[in-house]
Amino acid sequence: MNPLANKHIVLGVTGGIAAYKSAELVRRLREWGAEIKVIMTDGAQQFITPLTFQALSGNTVHKNIFDDEATMAMDHIELARWADLVLIAPTTADRMARMAHGLADDLLGTICLATTATIAIAPAMNRQMWQARATQANAGRLREYGVLILGPGEGVQACGEIGPGRMLEPQDIATRVRGLFVEPLLKGISVLITAGPTREAADPVRFLTNASSGKMGYEIARAAVELGASATLVSGPVALENPVGVHRIAVTSAAEMRDAVMMHLAEKNIFIAAAAVSDYRPTDYTEKKRKKGTASMELSLALNPDILAEVTAIPNHPFAVGFAAETHDLERNAQEKRHRKSLDMIAANHVGGPEIGFESDENALSVYWEGGGAEITKASKWQVAHRLLALVAQRYHEVEDL
Numbered sequence: 001m002n003p004l005a006n007k008h009i010v011l012g013v014t015g016g017i018a019a020y021k022s023a024e025l026v027r028r029l030r031e032w033g034a035e036i037k038v039i040m041t042d043g044a045q046q047f048i049t050p051l052t053f054q055a056l057s058g059n060t061v062h063k064n065i066f067d068d069e070a071t072m073a074m075d076h077i078e079l080a081r082w083a084d085l086v087l088i089a090p091t092t093a094d095r096m097a098r099m100a101h102g103l104a105d106d107l108l109g110t111i112c113l114a115t116t117a118t119i120a121i122a123p124a125m126n127r128q129m130w131q132a133r134a135t136q137a138n139a140g141r142l143r144e145y146g147v148l149i150l151g152p153g154e155g156v157q158a159c160g161e162i163g164p165g166r167m168l169e170p171q172d173i174a175t176r177v178r179g180l181f182v183e184p185l186l187k188g189i190s191v192l193i194t195a196g197p198t199r200e201a202a203d204p205v206r207f208l209t210n211a212s213s214g215k216m217g218y219e220i221a222r223a224a225v226e227l228g229a230s231a232t233l234v235s236g237p238v239a240l241e242n243p244v245g246v247h248r249i250a251v252t253s254a255a256e257m258r259d260a261v262m263m264h265l266a267e268k269n270i271f272i273a274a275a276a277v278s279d280y281r282p283t284d285y286t287e288k289k290r291k292k293g294t295a296s297m298e299l300s301l302a303l304n305p306d307i308l309a310e311v312t313a314i315p316n317h318p319f320a321v322g323f324a325a326e327t328h329d330l331e332r333n334a335q336e337k338r339h340r341k342s343l344d345m346i347a348a349n350h351v352g353g354p355e356i357g358f359e360s361d362e363n364a365l366s367v368y369w370e371g372g373g374a375e376i377t378k379a380s381k382w383q384v385a386h387r388l389l390a391l392v393a394q395r396y397h398e399v400e401d402l
Protein backbone atom coordinates (compact mmCIF):
# COMPACT_ATOMS: atom_id res chain seq x y z
CA MET A 1 0.00 0.00 0.00
CA ASN A 2 2.96 2.30 -0.52
CA PRO A 3 2.93 2.87 -4.27
CA LEU A 4 5.03 6.02 -3.92
CA ALA A 5 7.59 4.59 -1.48
CA ASN A 6 11.03 6.15 -2.05
CA LYS A 7 9.61 8.65 -4.51
CA HIS A 8 10.83 12.19 -4.05
CA ILE A 9 8.39 14.96 -4.85
CA VAL A 10 9.22 18.66 -4.79
CA LEU A 11 5.90 20.42 -4.28
CA GLY A 12 5.84 24.04 -5.40
CA VAL A 13 3.03 26.08 -3.86
CA THR A 14 2.29 29.41 -5.54
CA GLY A 15 0.00 32.24 -4.47
CA GLY A 16 -3.57 31.23 -5.11
CA ILE A 17 -6.54 30.74 -2.81
CA ALA A 18 -6.33 26.99 -3.57
CA ALA A 19 -3.00 26.89 -1.66
CA TYR A 20 -4.82 25.60 1.41
CA LYS A 21 -5.87 22.51 -0.55
CA SER A 22 -2.23 21.61 -1.11
CA ALA A 23 -1.96 20.81 2.58
CA GLU A 24 -4.37 17.92 1.98
CA LEU A 25 -2.38 16.97 -1.13
CA VAL A 26 0.77 16.57 0.98
CA ARG A 27 -1.12 14.34 3.39
CA ARG A 28 -2.45 12.10 0.60
CA LEU A 29 0.92 11.75 -1.12
CA ARG A 30 2.64 10.93 2.15
CA GLU A 31 0.04 8.29 2.96
CA TRP A 32 1.20 6.61 -0.24
CA GLY A 33 4.78 6.72 0.96
CA ALA A 34 6.17 9.70 -1.00
CA GLU A 35 8.78 11.97 0.53
CA ILE A 36 7.92 15.61 0.02
CA LYS A 37 9.88 18.82 0.11
CA VAL A 38 7.83 21.98 -0.24
CA ILE A 39 8.83 25.23 -1.90
CA MET A 40 6.57 28.19 -1.17
CA THR A 41 6.62 31.38 -3.18
CA ASP A 42 6.14 34.74 -1.47
CA GLY A 43 2.58 34.83 -2.78
CA ALA A 44 1.78 31.41 -1.35
CA GLN A 45 2.86 32.58 2.09
CA GLN A 46 0.13 35.23 1.98
CA PHE A 47 -2.44 32.42 1.90
CA ILE A 48 -1.02 29.72 4.15
CA THR A 49 1.94 29.51 6.53
CA PRO A 50 5.14 27.53 5.89
CA LEU A 51 4.60 25.95 9.31
CA THR A 52 1.58 24.06 8.01
CA PHE A 53 3.62 22.48 5.23
CA GLN A 54 6.57 21.86 7.49
CA ALA A 55 4.36 19.93 9.90
CA LEU A 56 2.61 17.97 7.16
CA SER A 57 5.67 17.18 5.04
CA GLY A 58 8.02 16.58 7.97
CA ASN A 59 10.66 18.65 6.15
CA THR A 60 11.90 22.23 6.27
CA VAL A 61 10.00 24.41 3.83
CA HIS A 62 12.13 26.16 1.19
CA LYS A 63 11.18 29.76 0.57
CA ASN A 64 13.91 31.48 -1.37
CA ILE A 65 17.32 30.82 -2.84
CA PHE A 66 19.13 32.65 -0.04
CA ASP A 67 17.11 31.04 2.70
CA ASP A 68 19.94 30.00 5.03
CA GLU A 69 18.22 27.34 7.08
CA ALA A 70 16.84 25.40 4.12
CA THR A 71 19.91 25.95 1.95
CA MET A 72 22.13 24.44 4.61
CA ALA A 73 20.05 21.28 4.34
CA MET A 74 20.05 21.22 0.54
CA ASP A 75 20.82 23.89 -2.06
CA HIS A 76 18.64 24.52 -5.08
CA ILE A 77 20.67 22.38 -7.50
CA GLU A 78 20.69 19.48 -5.06
CA LEU A 79 16.93 19.88 -4.61
CA ALA A 80 16.42 19.83 -8.37
CA ARG A 81 18.47 16.61 -8.59
CA TRP A 82 16.71 15.05 -5.60
CA ALA A 83 13.28 15.32 -7.26
CA ASP A 84 11.62 12.46 -9.12
CA LEU A 85 8.78 14.85 -9.82
CA VAL A 86 8.31 18.59 -9.51
CA LEU A 87 4.64 19.21 -8.86
CA ILE A 88 3.32 22.77 -8.70
CA ALA A 89 -0.09 23.06 -7.08
CA PRO A 90 -1.69 25.50 -7.23
CA THR A 91 -0.07 27.08 -10.29
CA THR A 92 -1.08 30.69 -10.90
CA ALA A 93 -1.36 32.31 -14.36
CA ASP A 94 1.72 34.34 -13.46
CA ARG A 95 3.72 31.19 -12.66
CA MET A 96 2.70 29.63 -15.97
CA ALA A 97 3.89 32.75 -17.80
CA ARG A 98 7.22 32.71 -15.96
CA MET A 99 7.74 29.02 -16.66
CA ALA A 100 6.82 29.43 -20.32
CA HIS A 101 9.58 32.02 -20.58
CA GLY A 102 12.16 30.23 -18.49
CA LEU A 103 12.39 32.89 -15.78
CA ALA A 104 14.57 31.92 -12.86
CA ASP A 105 14.17 34.86 -10.51
CA ASP A 106 13.08 32.79 -7.55
CA LEU A 107 13.77 29.34 -6.09
CA LEU A 108 10.87 27.57 -7.82
CA GLY A 109 11.89 29.07 -11.18
CA THR A 110 15.47 27.84 -10.81
CA ILE A 111 14.32 24.36 -9.81
CA CYS A 112 12.10 24.13 -12.89
CA LEU A 113 15.08 24.91 -15.12
CA ALA A 114 17.61 22.85 -13.21
CA THR A 115 15.66 19.63 -12.87
CA THR A 116 15.57 16.71 -15.29
CA ALA A 117 12.54 15.26 -13.48
CA THR A 118 9.02 15.44 -14.86
CA ILE A 119 7.25 18.70 -14.09
CA ALA A 120 3.48 18.66 -13.50
CA ILE A 121 1.34 21.72 -12.80
CA ALA A 122 -2.19 22.07 -11.43
CA PRO A 123 -3.43 25.47 -12.64
CA ALA A 124 -5.80 27.46 -10.43
CA MET A 125 -7.20 30.80 -11.53
CA ASN A 126 -10.28 32.75 -12.53
CA ARG A 127 -11.87 31.32 -15.69
CA GLN A 128 -11.23 34.47 -17.76
CA MET A 129 -7.59 34.34 -16.78
CA TRP A 130 -7.40 30.66 -17.78
CA GLN A 131 -9.14 31.32 -21.09
CA ALA A 132 -7.06 34.43 -21.87
CA ARG A 133 -5.07 34.01 -25.08
CA ALA A 134 -1.80 34.64 -23.32
CA THR A 135 -2.45 31.91 -20.73
CA GLN A 136 -3.56 29.45 -23.39
CA ALA A 137 -0.43 30.23 -25.42
CA ASN A 138 1.68 29.68 -22.30
CA ALA A 139 -0.10 26.38 -21.64
CA GLY A 140 0.64 25.29 -25.22
CA ARG A 141 4.27 26.21 -24.83
CA LEU A 142 4.60 24.37 -21.53
CA ARG A 143 3.07 21.24 -23.09
CA GLU A 144 5.69 21.50 -25.86
CA TYR A 145 8.34 21.58 -23.16
CA GLY A 146 6.93 18.34 -21.75
CA VAL A 147 5.18 19.86 -18.73
CA LEU A 148 2.09 17.87 -17.67
CA ILE A 149 -0.93 20.07 -17.08
CA LEU A 150 -3.34 18.51 -14.58
CA GLY A 151 -6.75 20.12 -15.00
CA PRO A 152 -7.96 22.70 -14.30
CA GLY A 153 -11.39 21.56 -13.16
CA GLU A 154 -14.68 23.31 -13.82
CA GLY A 155 -17.17 24.62 -11.32
CA VAL A 156 -17.90 27.45 -8.92
CA GLN A 157 -14.79 29.51 -8.32
CA ALA A 158 -13.61 31.41 -5.25
CA CYS A 159 -14.50 34.63 -7.10
CA GLY A 160 -18.10 33.41 -7.53
CA GLU A 161 -17.86 32.80 -11.27
CA ILE A 162 -18.52 29.41 -12.83
CA GLY A 163 -16.25 27.85 -15.43
CA PRO A 164 -12.84 26.23 -15.98
CA GLY A 165 -9.96 27.31 -13.74
CA ARG A 166 -10.48 25.58 -10.40
CA MET A 167 -7.59 23.53 -9.13
CA LEU A 168 -8.36 19.81 -9.28
CA GLU A 169 -9.24 18.26 -5.94
CA PRO A 170 -6.15 17.08 -3.98
CA GLN A 171 -7.30 13.48 -4.20
CA ASP A 172 -7.57 13.76 -7.98
CA ILE A 173 -4.09 15.29 -8.27
CA ALA A 174 -2.66 12.60 -5.97
CA THR A 175 -4.22 9.87 -8.09
CA ARG A 176 -2.75 11.29 -11.27
CA VAL A 177 0.65 11.58 -9.63
CA ARG A 178 0.40 7.97 -8.52
CA GLY A 179 -0.44 7.01 -12.10
CA LEU A 180 2.88 8.55 -13.22
CA PHE A 181 4.80 6.06 -11.11
CA VAL A 182 2.80 2.85 -10.93
CA GLU A 183 0.78 0.77 -13.32
CA PRO A 184 -2.76 0.87 -11.91
CA LEU A 185 -3.78 -2.52 -10.46
CA LEU A 186 -7.31 -2.42 -11.86
CA LYS A 187 -6.62 -0.85 -15.22
CA GLY A 188 -9.35 -1.76 -17.73
CA ILE A 189 -11.46 -3.46 -15.04
CA SER A 190 -15.09 -2.56 -14.47
CA VAL A 191 -16.38 -2.70 -10.89
CA LEU A 192 -19.95 -2.52 -9.58
CA ILE A 193 -20.33 -1.67 -5.90
CA THR A 194 -23.33 -1.42 -3.58
CA ALA A 195 -23.14 0.86 -0.54
CA GLY A 196 -25.14 2.33 2.30
CA PRO A 197 -28.35 1.21 3.95
CA THR A 198 -31.70 0.69 2.26
CA ARG A 199 -34.98 2.19 3.40
CA GLU A 200 -38.11 0.09 3.46
CA ALA A 201 -41.20 2.26 3.64
CA ALA A 202 -44.18 1.49 5.88
CA ASP A 203 -46.08 4.64 4.91
CA PRO A 204 -45.14 7.91 3.12
CA VAL A 205 -43.11 9.19 6.11
CA ARG A 206 -41.92 6.08 7.95
CA PHE A 207 -39.42 3.43 7.03
CA LEU A 208 -37.21 0.62 8.34
CA THR A 209 -33.48 1.13 7.92
CA ASN A 210 -30.13 0.59 9.68
CA ALA A 211 -27.13 2.62 10.81
CA SER A 212 -24.89 2.03 7.77
CA SER A 213 -23.12 5.28 6.81
CA GLY A 214 -22.04 4.00 3.38
CA LYS A 215 -18.45 5.15 4.04
CA MET A 216 -16.80 1.79 3.37
CA GLY A 217 -18.56 1.28 0.02
CA TYR A 218 -17.81 4.85 -1.04
CA GLU A 219 -14.13 4.47 -0.17
CA ILE A 220 -14.03 1.25 -2.18
CA ALA A 221 -15.51 3.07 -5.18
CA ARG A 222 -13.00 5.91 -4.74
CA ALA A 223 -10.08 3.50 -4.43
CA ALA A 224 -11.25 1.49 -7.46
CA VAL A 225 -11.06 4.64 -9.62
CA GLU A 226 -7.69 5.48 -8.09
CA LEU A 227 -6.50 2.04 -9.16
CA GLY A 228 -7.58 2.59 -12.75
CA ALA A 229 -10.97 0.84 -12.73
CA SER A 230 -14.25 2.23 -13.95
CA ALA A 231 -16.58 2.18 -10.95
CA THR A 232 -20.37 2.18 -10.73
CA LEU A 233 -21.80 2.73 -7.27
CA VAL A 234 -25.37 1.77 -6.45
CA SER A 235 -26.00 3.72 -3.29
CA GLY A 236 -28.75 3.71 -0.70
CA PRO A 237 -29.59 7.00 1.06
CA VAL A 238 -26.42 8.43 2.62
CA ALA A 239 -24.98 11.87 3.31
CA LEU A 240 -21.77 11.45 1.29
CA GLU A 241 -20.38 13.21 -1.74
CA ASN A 242 -19.94 11.25 -4.91
CA PRO A 243 -16.22 10.34 -5.22
CA VAL A 244 -14.55 11.92 -8.27
CA GLY A 245 -14.93 9.80 -11.40
CA VAL A 246 -17.48 7.37 -9.93
CA HIS A 247 -20.79 6.74 -11.71
CA ARG A 248 -23.35 6.81 -8.89
CA ILE A 249 -26.89 5.54 -9.05
CA ALA A 250 -29.03 6.58 -6.08
CA VAL A 251 -31.67 4.14 -4.83
CA THR A 252 -33.84 3.90 -1.75
CA SER A 253 -35.21 0.40 -1.17
CA ALA A 254 -33.68 -3.07 -1.50
CA ALA A 255 -35.95 -3.75 -4.48
CA GLU A 256 -34.64 -0.64 -6.24
CA MET A 257 -31.08 -1.58 -5.36
CA ARG A 258 -31.61 -5.04 -6.82
CA ASP A 259 -33.07 -3.63 -10.05
CA ALA A 260 -30.23 -1.12 -10.44
CA VAL A 261 -27.61 -3.84 -9.85
CA MET A 262 -29.20 -6.16 -12.40
CA MET A 263 -29.46 -3.34 -14.92
CA HIS A 264 -25.77 -2.45 -14.59
CA LEU A 265 -24.26 -5.89 -14.14
CA ALA A 266 -23.50 -6.58 -17.80
CA GLU A 267 -19.81 -6.26 -18.73
CA LYS A 268 -18.77 -5.86 -15.10
CA ASN A 269 -15.69 -7.84 -14.00
CA ILE A 270 -16.07 -7.44 -10.25
CA PHE A 271 -19.13 -7.04 -8.01
CA ILE A 272 -18.59 -5.83 -4.44
CA ALA A 273 -21.63 -5.89 -2.15
CA ALA A 274 -20.81 -3.43 0.62
CA ALA A 275 -24.41 -2.31 1.21
CA ALA A 276 -26.22 -3.14 4.43
CA VAL A 277 -29.40 -4.21 2.69
CA SER A 278 -32.48 -4.45 4.90
CA ASP A 279 -33.32 -8.12 5.08
CA TYR A 280 -37.06 -7.40 5.45
CA ARG A 281 -39.62 -4.85 4.25
CA PRO A 282 -43.08 -4.01 5.54
CA THR A 283 -45.68 -5.96 3.55
CA ASP A 284 -48.61 -3.63 3.94
CA TYR A 285 -47.40 -0.22 2.76
CA THR A 286 -50.18 2.31 3.24
CA GLU A 287 -50.55 5.27 0.86
CA LYS A 288 -51.75 7.43 3.76
CA LYS A 289 -49.78 8.12 6.91
CA ARG A 290 -50.67 5.62 9.62
CA LYS A 291 -52.59 7.23 12.50
CA LYS A 292 -51.94 6.27 16.07
CA GLY A 293 -54.86 5.06 18.15
CA THR A 294 -54.36 1.55 19.38
CA ALA A 295 -52.13 0.72 22.35
CA SER A 296 -50.02 -1.60 20.24
CA MET A 297 -49.63 -2.42 16.59
CA GLU A 298 -48.05 -5.13 14.49
CA LEU A 299 -45.99 -4.64 11.40
CA SER A 300 -45.76 -7.62 9.13
CA LEU A 301 -42.54 -8.03 7.15
CA ALA A 302 -41.55 -9.92 4.03
CA LEU A 303 -38.06 -11.12 3.12
CA ASN A 304 -36.21 -8.89 0.63
CA PRO A 305 -34.35 -10.28 -2.38
CA ASP A 306 -30.74 -11.23 -1.55
CA ILE A 307 -28.98 -9.16 -4.20
CA LEU A 308 -25.58 -10.78 -3.75
CA ALA A 309 -26.98 -14.32 -3.89
CA GLU A 310 -28.97 -13.43 -7.01
CA VAL A 311 -25.81 -12.14 -8.69
CA THR A 312 -23.81 -15.29 -7.94
CA ALA A 313 -26.70 -17.45 -9.22
CA ILE A 314 -26.21 -15.97 -12.70
CA PRO A 315 -23.97 -18.08 -14.97
CA ASN A 316 -20.60 -16.39 -15.68
CA HIS A 317 -21.29 -13.81 -13.00
CA PRO A 318 -18.57 -11.28 -12.14
CA PHE A 319 -15.98 -12.00 -9.43
CA ALA A 320 -18.17 -11.57 -6.34
CA VAL A 321 -17.08 -10.05 -3.02
CA GLY A 322 -19.44 -9.95 -0.05
CA PHE A 323 -19.27 -8.36 3.38
CA ALA A 324 -20.17 -9.96 6.67
CA ALA A 325 -20.78 -7.98 9.82
CA GLU A 326 -20.34 -10.30 12.79
CA THR A 327 -20.49 -9.87 16.54
CA HIS A 328 -19.03 -13.34 17.30
CA ASP A 329 -17.43 -16.42 15.67
CA LEU A 330 -16.18 -14.17 12.90
CA GLU A 331 -14.30 -16.69 10.77
CA ARG A 332 -16.83 -19.51 11.05
CA ASN A 333 -19.80 -17.25 10.24
CA ALA A 334 -17.98 -15.50 7.40
CA GLN A 335 -16.83 -18.75 5.80
CA GLU A 336 -20.34 -20.15 6.09
CA LYS A 337 -21.68 -17.04 4.35
CA ARG A 338 -19.03 -17.33 1.64
CA HIS A 339 -20.11 -20.89 0.86
CA ARG A 340 -23.83 -20.24 1.13
CA LYS A 341 -23.67 -17.29 -1.29
CA SER A 342 -20.99 -18.86 -3.58
CA LEU A 343 -18.66 -15.89 -3.13
CA ASP A 344 -15.17 -15.54 -4.54
CA MET A 345 -14.19 -13.55 -1.46
CA ILE A 346 -15.69 -12.32 1.77
CA ALA A 347 -14.61 -9.39 3.94
CA ALA A 348 -15.70 -9.77 7.53
CA ASN A 349 -15.65 -7.17 10.24
CA HIS A 350 -16.39 -7.22 13.91
CA VAL A 351 -19.34 -5.02 14.76
CA GLY A 352 -20.75 -4.07 18.09
CA GLY A 353 -17.54 -2.42 19.38
CA PRO A 354 -17.39 1.37 19.60
CA GLU A 355 -14.28 2.03 17.51
CA ILE A 356 -14.83 0.53 14.11
CA GLY A 357 -17.79 -0.25 11.93
CA PHE A 358 -20.73 1.66 10.53
CA GLU A 359 -20.28 5.30 11.59
CA SER A 360 -16.54 5.19 12.12
CA ASP A 361 -13.92 6.51 9.68
CA GLU A 362 -11.77 3.48 10.43
CA ASN A 363 -12.22 -0.21 9.84
CA ALA A 364 -10.39 -3.54 10.07
CA LEU A 365 -11.25 -6.63 8.03
CA SER A 366 -10.62 -10.36 7.95
CA VAL A 367 -10.71 -11.46 4.33
CA TYR A 368 -11.28 -15.06 3.20
CA TRP A 369 -11.26 -16.82 -0.15
CA GLU A 370 -11.03 -20.46 -1.25
CA GLY A 371 -7.80 -21.75 0.25
CA GLY A 372 -6.60 -18.49 1.73
CA GLY A 373 -7.14 -15.43 3.85
CA ALA A 374 -5.59 -12.16 5.02
CA GLU A 375 -5.98 -9.65 7.81
CA ILE A 376 -6.35 -5.96 7.09
CA THR A 377 -5.45 -4.19 10.32
CA LYS A 378 -7.22 -1.10 11.57
CA ALA A 379 -6.72 1.94 9.35
CA SER A 380 -8.75 4.66 7.62
CA LYS A 381 -11.55 3.24 5.46
CA TRP A 382 -9.78 4.64 2.42
CA GLN A 383 -6.62 2.69 3.25
CA VAL A 384 -8.61 -0.42 4.08
CA ALA A 385 -10.38 -0.07 0.72
CA HIS A 386 -7.01 0.06 -1.06
CA ARG A 387 -5.74 -3.01 0.76
CA LEU A 388 -8.93 -4.91 0.06
CA LEU A 389 -8.80 -4.01 -3.63
CA ALA A 390 -5.18 -5.13 -3.83
CA LEU A 391 -6.32 -8.57 -2.58
CA VAL A 392 -9.32 -8.54 -4.93
CA ALA A 393 -7.13 -7.64 -7.92
CA GLN A 394 -4.65 -10.40 -7.13
CA ARG A 395 -7.31 -13.05 -6.58
CA TYR A 396 -9.35 -11.88 -9.59
CA HIS A 397 -6.36 -12.37 -11.88
CA GLU A 398 -5.56 -15.77 -10.32
CA VAL A 399 -9.13 -16.96 -10.87
CA GLU A 400 -9.15 -15.57 -14.44
CA ASP A 401 -5.93 -17.42 -15.24
CA LEU A 402 -7.28 -20.81 -14.07
Ligand code: CTP
Nearest residue numbers: 273274275277304305306307308322323324325
Ligand atom coordinates in the same frame (compact mmCIF):
# COMPACT_ATOMS: atom_id res chain seq x y z
N1 CTP B 1 -26.66 -8.66 0.86
C1 CTP B 1 -27.36 -8.41 -0.30
N2 CTP B 1 -28.72 -8.41 -0.30
C2 CTP B 1 -29.41 -8.67 0.82
C3 CTP B 1 -28.73 -8.93 2.02
C4 CTP B 1 -27.35 -8.92 2.01
O1 CTP B 1 -26.72 -8.17 -1.33
N3 CTP B 1 -30.73 -8.67 0.80
C5 CTP B 1 -25.18 -8.68 0.86
C6 CTP B 1 -24.55 -7.58 1.65
O2 CTP B 1 -24.28 -6.46 0.84
C7 CTP B 1 -23.28 -8.24 2.16
C8 CTP B 1 -23.72 -9.67 2.39
O3 CTP B 1 -24.79 -9.89 1.48
O4 CTP B 1 -22.27 -8.28 1.18
C9 CTP B 1 -24.19 -9.85 3.80
O5 CTP B 1 -24.90 -11.01 3.89
P1 CTP B 1 -25.97 -11.30 5.01
O6 CTP B 1 -26.33 -12.72 4.88
O7 CTP B 1 -27.11 -10.35 4.99
O8 CTP B 1 -25.13 -11.05 6.24
P2 CTP B 1 -25.37 -10.13 7.44
O9 CTP B 1 -25.89 -8.79 7.01
O10 CTP B 1 -24.10 -10.16 8.19
O11 CTP B 1 -26.60 -10.83 8.15
P3 CTP B 1 -26.80 -12.16 9.00
O12 CTP B 1 -25.54 -12.43 9.72
O13 CTP B 1 -27.93 -11.77 9.81
O14 CTP B 1 -27.15 -13.24 8.03
